[in-house]
Amino acid sequence: MILLLxxxxxxxxxxxxxxxxxxxxxxxxxxVGRVLEPVSGGAQLxxxxxxxxxxCTICHTAQRPALRALAAGLDAGxxxxxxxxxxxxxxxxxxxVMSLPTTIVLDAAGQVTDINVGFASGEVLRRQLxxxxxxxxx
Amino acid sequence: MAAVxxxxxxxxxxxxxxxxxxxxxYVVGLVYHPIAWALPVLxxxxxxxxxxxxxxxxxxxxxxxxxxxxxxKPRVVQEDPAPHRFAQLVGGVFLAAASVFVITGLLxxxxxLAWIVAALAFLNFAFNICVGCIMYAQLVRIxxxxxxRQPAR
Numbered sequence: 664m665i666l667l668l669x670x671x672x673x674x675x676x677x678x679x680x681x682x683x684x685x686x687x688x689x690x691x692x693x694x695v696g697r698v699l700e701p702v703s704g705g706a707q708l709x710x711x712x713x714x715x716x717x718x719c720t721i722c723h724t725a726q727r728p729a730l731r732a733l734a735a736g737l738d739a740g741x742x743x744x745x746x747x748x749x750x751x752x753x754x755x756x757x758x759x760v761m762s763l764p765t766t767i768v769l770d771a772a773g774q775v776t777d778i779n780v781g782f783a784s785g786e787v788l789r790r791q792l793x794x795x796x797x798x799x800x801x
Numbered sequence: 802m803a804a805v806x807x808x809x810x811x812x813x814x815x816x817x818x819x820x821x822x823x824x825x826x827y828v829v830g831l832v833y834h835p836i837a838w839a840l841p842v843l844x845x846x847x848x849x850x851x852x853x854x855x856x857x858x859x860x861x862x863x864x865x866x867x868x869x870x871x872x873x874k875p876r877v878v879q880e881d882p883a884p885h886r887f888a889q890l891v892g893g894v895f896l897a898a899a900s901v902f903v904i905t906g907l908l909x910x911x912x913x914l915a916w917i918v919a920a921l922a923f924l925n926f927a928f929n930i931c932v933g934c935i936m937y938a939q940l941v942r943i944x945x946x947x948x949x950r951q952p953a954r
Contacts, residue, residue, distance in 0.1 A: 666827075666909055669827065669915075670827070673919075716941075718883070720878060762938075
């Protein structure tokens with residue numbers, strides 16, 4: 664009857680794994696307020712880092728269209744940088760990207776102000792850009 | 802690898818088989834221990850499916866019976882199948898490890914590994930959470946699985 668423990672142990676193992684992922688994700692929250700990349704000269708507006716991957720379906724079907732719609736209504740100086748984690752794994756590691764899509768909002772100084780894991784709507788991102796210092800009229 | 806038309810229903814059939822056989826096998830196995838030998842059969846099924854589509858039993862079952870009979874409808878998406886193959890490989894390796902424990906008589910460990918596979922199959926089946934695919938993305942990210950790609954722009 665010791666076999667009755669099998670599903671409980673498996674549940675504990677999966678729960679432990681989920682906890683590990685959660686701890687890693689909270690580690691990503693520690694990046695808020697930090698500058699991980701020097702800002703290229705003259706940037707005076709916040710920007711968005713959009714981490715994606717070829718195999719990320721929701722990135723292509725939802726996140727990218729949302730970002731394109733958002734970009735259409737923004738000042739041209741607000742950069743939305745698309746990063747394929749397979750092409751730039753070092754950058755993904757530096758920003759502790761654990762799942763796709765991830766969008767990270769940076770202020771004009773390159774300081775992380777918001778991190779969205781999973782789909783983030785254009786409305787949310789726009790609000791975060793404003794919080795990061797984007798002029799409301801932009 | 803490029804995104805190609807990919808029928809997700811094949812994965813769903815595979816996951817349904819895994820969950821059904823493992824859970825049913827476990828329940829029967831509480832009173833009839835030799836049923837644990839179903840785990841090596843599942844391991845072979847999973848690893849063969851990774852090796853070649855020609856040996857993919859769930860795929861053949863889907864294409865030859867479930868789809869023509871209208872029992873399971875196709876769900877074709879443009880997707881790179883590599884992460885899903887990797888996820889199947891992970892499941893196959895877990896079941897192969899479970900098989901070793903079946904052979905050595907450590908049935909508790911064997912069923913724990915099998916339950917992990919069943920639980921992960923359930924996550925994918927019900928919620929489209931593919932843990933193996935997440936592992937694949939992480940391995941690509943750290944460069945353990947290098948992909949030859951050109952920069953996006």
